[in-house]
Amino acid sequence: MRLIPRSEKALAGAVSVVFLVIALALVGLLLVSGGLDDGDQLGTSAGFEAAAGPSVDVGAAEWPQYGYNAERTRANPALDLAPPYDRLWTRDLGSLLEFPPVIAGDRIFVGTNKRKAFALDAATGRVIWRRRLTGRSAASPAIAGDLVLFTTINGYVEAMHQDDSQIAWRRDVGASTESSPLIIGDRAYVGTLGGLILCMDVKTGRLIWTARATGEVKSSLTRYGDHVIAGDYSGRLTSFSAKTGRIKWRTTSPGRFIGGAGAFYGNPAVAYGRIYASNVNRRILSINARDGSVAWVRVVGDWAYSSPAVSDETVYVGSYDQRLYALDAVTGGVRWTFPAGERIAGSATVIGGLVWFSTIARTPRDGRTFALDAATGEKVFAFPDGRYTPAVGINGLLVLTGVRTLYGLKPAR
Secondary structure: OOOOOHHHHHHHHHHHHHHHHHHHHHHHHHHHHOOOEOOOEOOOOOOOOOOOOOOOOOOOOEEOOOOOOOOOOOEEOOOOOOOOEEEEEEEEOOOOOOOOOEEEOOEEEEEOOOOEEEEEEOOOOOEEEEEEOOOOOOOOOEEEOOEEEEEOOOOEEEEEEOOOOOEEEEEEOOOOOOOOOEEEOOEEEEEOOOOEEEEEEOOOOOEEEEEEOOOOOOOOOEEEOOEEEEEOOOOEEEEEEOOOOOEEEEEEOOOEOOOEOOOOOOOOEEEOOEEEEEOOOOEEEEEEOOOOOEEEEEEOOOOOOOOOEEEOOEEEEEOOOOEEEEEEOOOOOEEEEEEOOOOOOOOOEEEOOEEEEEOOOOOHHHOOEEEEEOOOOOEEEEEOOOOOOOEEEEOOEEEEEOOOEEEEEEEOO
């Protein structure tokens, strides 16, 4: 057997190192250039149901749950609340507001990071009642008949009477929940960080069924017909029967070769027979709601925590790349983008012809709220407070959510 001289061994080692460096450089180039990434996938009109658009209400007297409706489209384009404004009231609630309030008639309901639930008078901002929650609120409450339901990160759903805050029922869901309750008829649906989906009786809190997702469920659930849709932290979307919890389909998000399926933090929106969802792996997805197949994929420049808003065949979504995107709901093509100058974590909302969103500045007091022309992306209005999802409204009243303050505005006309 021939022994290799030390000099040849050294040369062979040097050549191996050179090849390793070249290989690593090529991998790096592929990563930077997107060579290991499926990238954008434009869609077609196949499966797109133009007649199944978001619901609208010209004289809306309620904004009853997060995202406006059970499909979480975050849009009421028929509600005319355009500037200029008169400020009716300002109410500092003393701690961070991670999610916007809901409105039922003449009352506004909201939860805070200091374990407080509030009811405010919609006309004056006056505090009608306040009640201590079992834990911090990191979700919008939901209106269910004469009750208002809150979730807490201590793992409870609490149902209170709207008129006096008395507890109707309280259910331990076994793990922290940041999921805004989804109300469909006499049932309420929430997800937990334990990976469970729970269906409860609205009036009593009785558990009707539970099902398991494939990861933590931080986002709110969404209705599609007689099913509820959940996104989880394993990067999967699942369609559950609203009646039984049985799984109809489960889809894994497209992603990079390195980085995988990501995680769904924002909740899906349903319109036009499709599900629109944003993923922290930089993908905005359109999924065919009937079977879970991918209709299109749009890759943005950074994490997408923001839940999409959908209106007029357009999907509005923000990213940590500091841009708000308006995407064609049919194909995923870019209609316009708006450079916000800061990261966007909260969800956009369409009210009338405007799309509202806020920036999550590194210093909270530097956050801003913007209203853009929904068709063109031109800035129409800016407000010197904001952090997450900024705007809800009813006929004659726009309520903006700042870092810890609610503002009641009325069109000045």
